[in-house]
Amino acid sequence: MNDLCLTHARIVTPQGIVSGCLSVLDGKISHIGGKQPARQEVDAGGKLLLPGLVDLHVHFNEPGRTDWEGWAHGSAAAAAGGVTTVVEMPLNAVPATINAQALALKVAAAGASSCVDFGLWGGLVCDNRAELPELLDGGVLGLKAFMYETGDPSFPAAHDGILYSGMAQLAVRDLPLLVHAENSQIIHTLMADFQAAGRSDRQAWLDAHPPISEVEAVARVLLLARATGCRLHIVHVSLPQAAQLIVDAQNAGQNVTFEVCAHHLTLTETDFLELGAVAKCGPPLRSAADVDGLWELLLTGRINSLASDHSPCPSAMKPDGSIWDAWGGINGVQLTLPLLMTEAQQRGLSAEAAAQLVARYASHNPAHIAGLPGKGAIGVGLDADLVLFDPEAVWTLRAADLKSLHPWSPFLGREFTGKVERVWLRGQTLYGGGAVAGGMRGAWVRPAGV
Structure with missing residues (x-):
């Protein structure tokens, strides 16, 4: 039983775009392809799934x-x-x-x-x-x-x-x-x-x-x-x-x-x-x-x-x-x-x-x-750091959209095509619905052997 299965996704892998499902177990990508049983299922709705x-x-x-x-x-x-x-x-x-x-x-x-x-x-x-x-x-x-x-x-x-x-x-x-x-x-x-x-x-x-x-x-x-x-x-x-x-x-x-x-x-x-x-x-x-x-x-x-x-x-x-x-x-x-x-x-x-x-x-x-093994790509065995991205969403940046302490930007008022919809860090929901999940803590990544 996987922890998470994302269905109907266009998965961006180093080998190309794969249409199908992605499963996550213990923070790692466990399967790419057909649908597998999981405790949680999320329908990607045909949107793009990128590596974090x-x-x-x-x-x-x-x-x-x-x-x-x-x-x-x-x-x-x-x-x-x-x-x-x-x-x-x-x-x-x-x-x-x-x-x-x-x-x-x-x-x-x-x-x-x-x-x-x-x-x-x-x-x-x-x-x-x-x-x-x-x-x-x-x-x-x-x-x-x-x-x-x-x-x-x-x-x-x-x-x-x-x-x-x-x-x-x-x-x-x-x-x-x-x-x-x-x-x-x-x-x-x-x-x-x-x-x-x-x-x-x-x-x-x-x-x-x-x-x-x-x-x-x-x-x-x-x-x-x-x-x-x-x-x-x-x-x-x-x-x-x-x-x-x-x-x-x-x-x-x-x-x-x-x-x-x-x-x-x-x-x-x-x-x-x-x-x-x-x-x-x-x-x-x-x-x-x-x-x-x-x-x-x-x-x-x-x-x-x-x-x-x-x-x-x-x-x-x-x-x-x-x-x-x-x-x-x-x-x-x-x-x-x-x-x-x-x-x-x-x-x-x-x-x-x-x-x-x-x-x-x-x-x-x-x-x-x-030198960050496990990061930067979608593949079996790698960290399930994932971004669900809607390439068709058209939106205009407002100061209220920015999570920075001081929400100024040279891009305020600019129209964008494509929007981050949901983010997972090692299989756990990190961002969705315009809000960052409370209580999430990242890990310190170091060189091998340190």
């Missing part, structure tokens, strides 16, 4: 900044968006996750409040190299470093020497280094020049992040990783020319992957100039031609993963005055799936083709990159 999304790039800002988001609200937003596993970044929490003591605090916060499964990245900063062995032994899935100086004293950028040395430590353990690749000197020199000239307009933010600032940093970090043999993952790539450098390195045999965020696939610099601070992010939104170029790479299989870079803050930190004063981040984890499904269909894909694309690049590949 795996988002490798979220900022939930706890411990320390629960007024920004926190694990309870952040994980609820993830659940409502069909994201069943998140891997949280080490910065913006207080303290930042750059040593074993801070990791213990992060684990306690997430374990007490997260309703989705979670993994954690540690931080490589200038200079915590002596802390890295205990941090890595503690169960982080890899490390994150900035080449760009954000101005956060708790998470200073790692200069090339620190990057090189940290990469050497990670190479021994076969764990990845995630890198925010932007040239800090170019950007900060331009910012200082613009500010000295009295500029605080929205265009100044774009002008301070010219394409060369990203392209050069990507080229440089690829060289460093190649020299050390370190696994490299470059986050939020926003330019086709930067992405192509990584694709070329992959074709030459380098162990490197990269992600593109949903907002860089669905918003342009024109949107930023119209919307202002609510759409400020780093790297910034790019041209319509760049967005089209990223979609060409995605549709031809040359982008490795998709993520949200969910980075919320209190609304007061997104003022409409000086663009330099506004927090740079997008509230996005709840919207990745509907955004990608809507945009893909607008670009000519069928709902089924769009679902297969999302399943591969927002579920399967991220799980593989982070």
